[in-house]
Amino acid sequence: MNIIEKVFGYGKELSALQMGARSIIIFIITLALLRISGRRSFGLRTPLDNIITIILGAVLSRAIVGASPFGAVVFSGLMIALLHRAVGWLTARNDKFAKTIEGNKIILFKEGRFIDYNLKRALVTEEHVMQGVRKTALTDNLDKIDRIYMERNGEISVIKKEN
Numbered sequence: 001m002n003i004i005e006k007v008f009g010y011g012k013e014l015s016a017l018q019m020g021a022r023s024i025i026i027f028i029i030t031l032a033l034l035r036i037s038g039r040r041s042f043g044l045r046t047p048l049d050n051i052i053t054i055i056l057g058a059v060l061s062r063a064i065v066g067a068s069p070f071g072a073v074v075f076s077g078l079m080i081a082l083l084h085r086a087v088g089w090l091t092a093r094n095d096k097f098a099k100t101i102e103g104n105k106i107i108l109f110k111e112g113r114f115i116d117y118n119l120k121r122a123l124v125t126e127e128h129v130m131q132g133v134r135k136t137a138l139t140d141n142l143d144k145i146d147r148i149y150m151e152r153n154g155e156i157s158v159i160k161k162e163n
Helices: 003-008 016-037 047-065 070-093 095-102 116-122 126-137
Strands: 106-110 145-150 156-160
Touching: 003 016, 016 047, 016 070, 047 070, 047 095, 070 095, 106 116, 126 145, 126 156
Parallel strands: none
Antiparallel strands: 106 145, 145 156
C-alpha cells in the first residue's frame, strides 16, 4: 500500500483521518475553483450564483466521502466553475442574455399603491415587501416611499421620495 492510499484512502471505506485529509485537499481545490469562477460566486448572491454554491458543494463532497472517484469529482468541479464564469461573462456583456438568465427587476409599489399583479408575479405579500421596507429604508411609513422593487437577486429595494 503506497503512502497516498494510506493517507487518503480508497473507495468508500475511509477512516476519519482519511476523510479529514481529503477535506483539506478539497478545501484547497475549492478555493482555487472559486477563484476560477470569479468573485461574483459569493458576492452578488443571485440565483445563478447560488447554483454554483449548491452544485459545487454537492459534487465536491463526493470526493471527501469517497462516493465518486477523486479525479472525476475535481474535473467536474472545474467544469462547473468554468461554466459559471462563462455564464457570468456573458451576462455582464449581453443584456438580453442577462435578462434570460437572471430576469428583470419587478416594481411592487409606486404612486402610493402596491401593484397586485406584480406582487403575485414575485410571489410576495405586502407584508413581505414591508419587511424589506423596514429593513432597507428604516421606516414603515409608505408616504415616504416613491417606489419599491424586487431586484433580480430577490432582494427588496426602496426608493424614498425626495424632500
